[in-house]
Amino acid sequence: MEVVVPFSPTDPKTRLSGVLSAAERREFAGVMLEDVLDALSRTRGVPEPSVLSTVSLDRDLDVDVVVDDRALTPAVNDVLASSTEPVAVVMADLALATPTALRRLFASDADVVLAPGRRVGTNALVARHPEFRVDYHGASFVDHREAAAQVGATLSVVDSHRLATDVDEPGDLAEVLAHGAGAAADWLRDRGFALGERADGSVHAVRHDE
Numbered sequence: 001m002e003v004v005v006p007f008s009p010t011d012p013k014t015r016l017s018g019v020l021s022a023a024e025r026r027e028f029a030g031v032m033l034e035d036v037l038d039a040l041s042r043t044r045g046v047p048e049p050s051v052l053s054t055v056s057l058d059r060d061l062d063v064d065v066v067v068d069d070r071a072l073t074p075a076v077n078d079v080l081a082s083s084t085e086p087v088a089v090v091m092a093d094l095a096l097a098t099p100t101a102l103r104r105l106f107a108s109d110a111d112v113v114l115a116p117g118r119r120v121g122t123n124a125l126v127a128r129h130p131e132f133r134v135d136y137h138g139a140s141f142v143d144h145r146e147a148a149a150q151v152g153a154t155l156s157v158v159d160s161h162r163l164a165t166d167v168d169e170p171g172d173l174a175e176v177l178a179h180g181a182g183a184a185a186d187w188l189r190d191r192g193f194a195l196g197e198r199a200d201g202s203v204h205a206v207r208h209d210e
């Protein structure tokens with residue numbers, strides 16, 4: 001099994017621009033990456049991942065970093081096409097990922113295992129079928145389900161709140177504050193974020209003055 005964690009650190013998490021500065025978004029993306037790598041490293045039976053990054057990284061991660069400046073889909077498809085073993089792709093923004101949740105991704109022996117995101121993306125997958133290829137962005141979970149069917153691959157879908165929560169939008173920060181046990185939750189709290197309730201009863205992350 002080859003495990004890759006795609007990462008694009010140049011201008012990450014643009015959907016969080018309303019609540020984090022550009023420098024904070026870069027820092028937060030790096031902290032989430034470290035949480036994901038830590039969770040993977042504590043998941044029994046899972047080989048050491050490599051980071052598939054668009055640029056070389058100045059942080060010391062204790063894992064291999066492969067640089068490919070192409071967009072996400074061609075970069076991942078190149079790994080799928082060239083690997084002689086099953087490939088797992090786990091996104092770097094899964095700040096709630098834990099070994100227990102990740103074990104479910106690796107436990108299935110289906111040809112294609114998909115962990116959908118809450119907005120119909122694909123937060124993690126395992127591909128054992130040699131012809132399966134990815135097409136990220138948009139409703140990629142639906143596209144990947146169809147792609148698996150087209151190549152005759154057996155499919156398993158992992159229904160996990162922790163793996164479904166990719167941190168893209170301000171609303172996702174409340175999930176991190178409520179359920180995160182890693183560095184990303186601490187990073188948010190250190191920058192003044194806390195759970196707050198609106199008059200209509202909805203819960204969101206509020207930033208208090210630092």
Ligand SMILES: Nc1nc2c(ncn2[C@@H]2O[C@H](COP(=O)(O)OP(=O)(O)OP(=O)(O)O)[C@@H](O)[C@H]2O)c(=O)[nH]1
Pocket residue numbers: 005006007008009011012013014015016052053054068070071072075091092093166168
């Ligand atoms: N290697 C690689 N990884 C990417 C690329 N684009 C995004 N990623 C990674 O793929 C995962 C999902 O990324 P997105 O949430 O779609 O993009 P993002 O840049 O983090 O956030 P937005 O700017 O809000 O879209 C994250 O782990 C990103 O770091 C890319 O072009 N190449």
Ligand SMILES: C[C@H](OP(=O)(O)O)C(=O)O
Pocket residue numbers: 072117119120121122123135136137138139140141166168
């Ligand atoms: C990579 C992409 O992530 P999103 O842009 O949906 O967060 C996807 O899941 O297809």
